[in-house]
Amino acid sequence: MSEDVIKAEGLTKIFNHNLVAVDHVNFSVKQGEIFGFLGPNGAGKTTTINMLITVLKPTEGRASILGYDIAKQNNDVRNAIGVVPQEYTADEDLTGYENILLCADLYGIPREVSKKRADELLALVELTAFKDKKVQTYSGGMRRRLELACGLVNRPKVLFLDEPTLGLDVQTRAATWNYVRMLKKEFGMTLFLTTHYLEEADALCDRIAIIDHGKIVVVGTPDELKESLGGDIITLSIKQDVDITGLVKKIERVKEVKKENGMYVVKSESGEVTAPLIIEALRKEGHVVTKLSLTKPTLNEVYLQYTGKSMRDAADESRESAFAQRAMMRRSHM
Amino acid sequence: MSTSNNNSKSKTHGLWALTNRELKKWYKAPVVFVLTLIQPVLWLGLLGNALNISSLFSASSIQFPAELAAQFTPAQLSALGSFFSGLQNQIMGSTFGTTSYISFMAVGMMAFTALFTTMFSGMSVVWDRRLGFLNKVLSTPVSRAVIILSKVLSATLRSMFQAAVILLIALPLGFAFGAAFTPLNILGVFAMLFLVCLGLSSLFIAINIRSTRIETPMAVMNLLNLPLTFASSAFFPIKQMPAWLQAVANVNPISYTIDGMRQLLIFDSIDFAQLAVDFAFVGAFAAVLTTIGIVFSWRFLNK
Numbered sequence: 214m215s216e217d218v219i220k221a222e223g224l225t226k227i228f229n230h231n232l233v234a235v236d237h238v239n240f241s242v243k244q245g246e247i248f249g250f251l252g253p254n255g256a257g258k259t260t261t262i263n264m265l266i267t268v269l270k271p272t273e274g275r276a277s278i279l280g281y282d283i284a285k286q287n288n289d290v291r292n293a294i295g296v297v298p299q300e301y302t303a304d305e306d307l308t309g310y311e312n313i314l315l316c317a318d319l320y321g322i323p324r325e326v327s328k329k330r331a332d333e334l335l336a337l338v339e340l341t342a343f344k345d346k347k348v349q350t351y352s353g354g355m356r357r358r359l360e361l362a363c364g365l366v367n368r369p370k371v372l373f374l375d376e377p378t379l380g381l382d383v384q385t386r387a388a389t390w391n392y393v394r395m396l397k398k399e400f401g402m403t404l405f406l407t408t409h410y411l412e413e414a415d416a417l418c419d420r421i422a423i424i425d426h427g428k429i430v431v432v433g434t435p436d437e438l439k440e441s442l443g444g445d446i447i448t449l450s451i452k453q454d455v456d457i458t459g460l461v462k463k464i465e466r467v468k469e470v471k472k473e474n475g476m477y478v479v480k481s482e483s484g485e486v487t488a489p490l491i492i493e494a495l496r497k498e499g500h501v502v503t504k505l506s507l508t509k510p511t512l513n514e515v516y517l518q519y520t521g522k523s524m525r526d527a528a529d530e531s532r533e534s535a536f537a538q539r540a541m542m543r544r545s546h547m
Numbered sequence: 548m549s550t551s552n553n554n555s556k557s558k559t560h561g562l563w564a565l566t567n568r569e570l571k572k573w574y575k576a577p578v579v580f581v582l583t584l585i586q587p588v589l590w591l592g593l594l595g596n597a598l599n600i601s602s603l604f605s606a607s608s609i610q611f612p613a614e615l616a617a618q619f620t621p622a623q624l625s626a627l628g629s630f631f632s633g634l635q636n637q638i639m640g641s642t643f644g645t646t647s648y649i650s651f652m653a654v655g656m657m658a659f660t661a662l663f664t665t666m667f668s669g670m671s672v673v674w675d676r677r678l679g680f681l682n683k684v685l686s687t688p689v690s691r692a693v694i695i696l697s698k699v700l701s702a703t704l705r706s707m708f709q710a711a712v713i714l715l716i717a718l719p720l721g722f723a724f725g726a727a728f729t730p731l732n733i734l735g736v737f738a739m740l741f742l743v744c745l746g747l748s749s750l751f752i753a754i755n756i757r758s759t760r761i762e763t764p765m766a767v768m769n770l771l772n773l774p775l776t777f778a779s780s781a782f783f784p785i786k787q788m789p790a791w792l793q794a795v796a797n798v799n800p801i802s803y804t805i806d807g808m809r810q811l812l813i814f815d816s817i818d819f820a821q822l823a824v825d826f827a828f829v830g831a832f833a834a835v836l837t838t839i840g841i842v843f844s845w846r847f848l849n850k
Contacts, residue, residue: 268685296683302678304680306571306575306576307568315568318560319684319689
């Protein structure tokens with residue numbers, strides 16, 4: 214199946230008649246895909262997700278999920294999707310189990326069904342041992358998992374995750390990635406996620422859209438995006454003091470050869486395939502390669518190229534807002 | 548997990564779940580719950596006894612000056628003494644409609660507490676918004692009206708409960724039911740409270756749902772609190788007020804609520820015409836504010 218599960222056409226949101234948060238955005242997400250939305254703060258990621266999950270109404274354009282129009286058939290959309298918000302929305306005064314039942318009630322799931330499902334979901338996110346503990350005793354990672362369980366309570370076909378690993382430690386982030394992969398693999402779920410972590414998008418997403426100033430600047434698989442920068446960089450040196458530029462240029466996929474500080478810098482697509490070819494071609498001519506290194510461009514370079522910003526700046530900002538949020542949650546408890 | 552949920556749902560599903568979530572925050576937190584019970588005891592115990600107006604007129608507080616007393620025979624003096632102490636009931640009766648100030652004030656306190664509780668309960672919507680819970684609920688098939696109604700309903704139920712507690716606490720402190728009281732009147736009292744709480748909480752939720760900061764509703768509450776409480780008959784009868792204050796008190800729905808409740812609880816005879824006016828005024832207030840509140844909240848949620 215490769216039909217479009219999410220389809221956005223000219224999707225636009227203008228706040229207060231002048232603030233264009235999302236500007237005629239077009240993209241589509243295929244069945245069973247993990248689609249990542251990357252972008253600096255204020256780029257329009259959350260506004261886009263909020264329109265798709267029917268919390269905000271688009272000013273212009275349209276989008277559909279599983280064929281349901283987000284504006285006209287919003288109730289069908291709501292029944293078909295699951296949402297794991299950025300914030301910890303679970304009620305601290307209730308237990309994990311009670312929280313899942315509350316979420317189930319919001320979907321009108323009868324009690325006899327939701328009790329069984331809550332147990333299943335708690336087992337899935339490994340919280341069964343804590344099901345009767347109040348959420349205020351949970352760690353950050355446990356809360357994330359509980360949010361995930363709540364988002365799955367209506368057995369959604371499409372799951373939206375807004376910054377699923379924000380503020381988590383390395384192990385918990387890795388565990389979250391595993392859950393996301395499992396959802397795709399075991400249940401064929403389509404996942405739409407926003408993230409600040411480039412390595413996360415790289416490791417997890419089948420396709421990525423980079424959004425900046427409300428516009429999508431580029432869409433593609435992580436490899437496509439990296440290759441769009443001109444490919445991998447192979448740096449090598451040879452024993453003999455001869456110019457091999459012409460020789461290397463003739464090799465398939467090689468785009469550019471430069472000599473810098475006595476090293477040859479070769480730009481090529483699929484560097485791991487090109488590198489042995491270069492060694493082979495040089496050996497045939499009697500040249501001996503003494504050093505060779507292969508660098509693949511990371512999403513960081515892609516990101517920088519398309520947004521003109523380093524991801525780290527954006528991530529720092531969002532970490533601050535996460536701290537503010539946690540401080541607020543503590544206050545709300547009084 | 549491959550099948551989606553398409554079970555047919557009623558339009559009101561989730562109403563009780565969301566209302567109960569609000570109420571649980573209160574009744575499941577023992578400290579908060581006990582404190583909300585202690586507060587009215589303090590109010591009634593301290594204010595009700597400190598302002599014990601009926602004791603001002605008691606026989607023991609009447610002392611005749613020596614030169615005046617000399618002009619009367621002891622028999623005349625004792626007749627005068629009992630005349631003055633009899634004035635107590637007369638003045639209390641004509642001013643407050645009852646001879647017991649604590650009864651008068653307890654009813655005022657019931658309305659006052661209802662007002663306070665609706666204001667505070669409405670503030671939870673600010674947190675729901677800030678902490679992302681509101682957005683989460685908006686992405687589920689719960690109707691927008693149910694989201695607003697659950698807030699209104701939980702604030703109303705909580706206020707009515709608090710008011711009932713005041714009445715129960717006032718009983719051992721000397722609360723006296725009027726001669727016209729029948730247990731059935733309690734229903735009328737709660738109908739009155741229900742209407743006024745419904746209107747007030749709808750108004751506050753419409754205000755609060757737009758606030759991103761908890762300070763905004765706090766400021767609004769502080770502004771409204773004082774005039775609503777003291778420009779009403781909660782602690783003192785309206786007819787003792789200066790004309791300009793009477794004008795305010797006469798359009799204050801809290802005054803009508805209190806008057807209705809006093810008629811039903813502590814007055815010796817019920818003025819049915821006035822009671823009808825009270826219900827009509829509070830009912831109209833509730834209808835208008837609930838409509839305004841729900842329309843404004845609805846608009847906000849559908850932006």
